Amino acid sequence: MTYSRNRYDQDFKKNAVRLSFNSSKPVKIIASELGVPESALYRWRKLYTEDGKQTPLASLEAENRALKRALKRENAELALERDMFKKSRCLLCQSPEVTPSDKYAFMLRETSVSVVRWARLLDVSTSGYYAWRRALPKRNAKERQYRQRIKHFFDQGQGTYGPKRICGLLRKNGNKASYHRVARLMADGGLYSTLRCRHPKSLTDSRLARQGDYPNLVKHQSFKPFEALSSDITQTTTSEGKAYICQIRDLNSNLVLAHQISNHMDTDLVLATLKQAHQRWALPETCIFHSDRGSQYTAKAVTKLVNQYHWQRSFSALGKPGDNAWSESFFAIMKKELIYQIQFKDINDLRAQVFAYIETFYNRVRVQARLDYLAPVAWLSLYDQASQKVA
Numbered sequence: 001m002t003y004s005r006n007r008y009d010q011d012f013k014k015n016a017v018r019l020s021f022n023s024s025k026p027v028k029i030i031a032s033e034l035g036v037p038e039s040a041l042y043r044w045r046k047l048y049t050e051d052g053k054q055t056p057l058a059s060l061e062a063e064n065r066a067l068k069r070a071l072k073r074e075n076a077e078l079a080l081e082r083d084m085f086k087k088s089r090c091l092l093c094q095s096p097e098v099t100p101s102d103k104y105a106f107m108l109r110e111t112s113v114s115v116v117r118w119a120r121l122l123d124v125s126t127s128g129y130y131a132w133r134r135a136l137p138k139r140n141a142k143e144r145q146y147r148q149r150i151k152h153f154f155d156q157g158q159g160t161y162g163p164k165r166i167c168g169l170l171r172k173n174g175n176k177a178s179y180h181r182v183a184r185l186m187a188d189g190g191l192y193s194t195l196r197c198r199h200p201k202s203l204t205d206s207r208l209a210r211q212g213d214y215p216n217l218v219k220h221q222s223f224k225p226f227e228a229l230s231s232d233i234t235q236t237t238t239s240e241g242k243a244y245i246c247q248i249r250d251l252n253s254n255l256v257l258a259h260q261i262s263n264h265m266d267t268d269l270v271l272a273t274l275k276q277a278h279q280r281w282a283l284p285e286t287c288i289f290h291s292d293r294g295s296q297y298t299a300k301a302v303t304k305l306v307n308q309y310h311w312q313r314s315f316s317a318l319g320k321p322g323d324n325a326w327s328e329s330f331f332a333i334m335k336k337e338l339i340y341q342i343q344f345k346d347i348n349d350l351r352a353q354v355f356a357y358i359e360t361f362y363n364r365v366r367v368q369a370r371l372d373y374l375a376p377v378a379w380l381s382l383y384d385q386a387s388q389k390v391a
Contacts, residue, residue: 013047157365230290298315
């Protein structure tokens with residue numbers, strides 16, 4: 001059995017003091033008979049006189065008790081505000097600026113503190129909070145639909161689209177899109193675009209092409225589809241060893257016209273890619289074929305074949321990979337979205353994967369901002385339709 005501490009009212013204390021003064025018994029005996037501690041009775045004798053009036057000490061003790069209660073309440077308030085600041089630190093330190101909706105959502109989660117206190121600390125109104133909460137079900141439904149649209153475009157891009165590209169697709173389809181909101185929702189949903197940075201060394205040897213006539217016919221120029229082509233070679237690896245990819249790309253539409261893969265980086269690789277592009281596409285005789293000054297592109301056999309097609313030759317300046325940014329950009333994209341994501345078993349596996357990436361995804365599905373968020377094939381189709389109407 002447990003015992004709780006006795007609490008004595010004021011009348012009991014006054015009567016106990018009067019009894020201790022009027023009795024001939026010692027204070028210890030009277031305290032024992034009353035069932036109170038001797039120290040408590042002595043303390044009461046200091047607070048009350050024999051007539052039951054309060055002594056000056058009693059008034060002082062009452063003031064002390066009131067002050068302690070006030071200090072206790074104030075400490076509790078300060079402790080609560082401290083905890084509130086700790087909890088809201090993750091919200092108040094966010095960048096960009098926190099919106100009222102962010103604050104209302106935080107208040108809804110943190111129910112250990114009253115709404116009035118949170119509203120005062122976060123500098124928002126309680127009426128605004130309750131209005132926001134009433135509209136929450138409808139807003140959540142819209143948020144789910146918005147997340148589904150983002151997921152749709154992300155899946156459409158096979159996990160390669162980041163917030164910027166998805167913002168463009170949302171706007172193109174009639175939706176409002178904020179970069180920070182789309183980035184936040186993608187992060188919440190675990191939707192991260194593939195990203196891998198590499199710094200490859202130069203593959204081509206241009207030492208034999210340091211002198212001579214190697215004009216750059218595409219610099220600071222604009223072209224119609226198929227009027228100028230860009231080509232380059234990149235290196236990758238399979239489980240069996242190194243492999244080399246050569247591609248030819250249209251400068252205007254970014255369409256990849258042809259590509260070839262070989263175990264050797266030689267002139268034959270460039271010749272095979274040129275022949276494939278010429279056979280597959282009705283390229284005009286006046287088109288420009290641009291590349292770097294690598295020995296594979298300056299070889300006599302390549303020059304002879306290009307002249308046979310009546311194409312014009314164009315070359316990047318020495319040590320200026322940016323002069324061939326079209327091919328450099330394509331390889332950077334393909335490596336990020338395909339090459340660095342897969343360990344290829346052999347060159348045949350590499351050929352199959354690259355073919356599927358270029359022909360079924362890059363040329364026909366993957367949207368590009370500079371093409372008004374269309375894939376190259378779709379953009380060329382609209383271009384042809386517009387050209388026919390003008391004609």
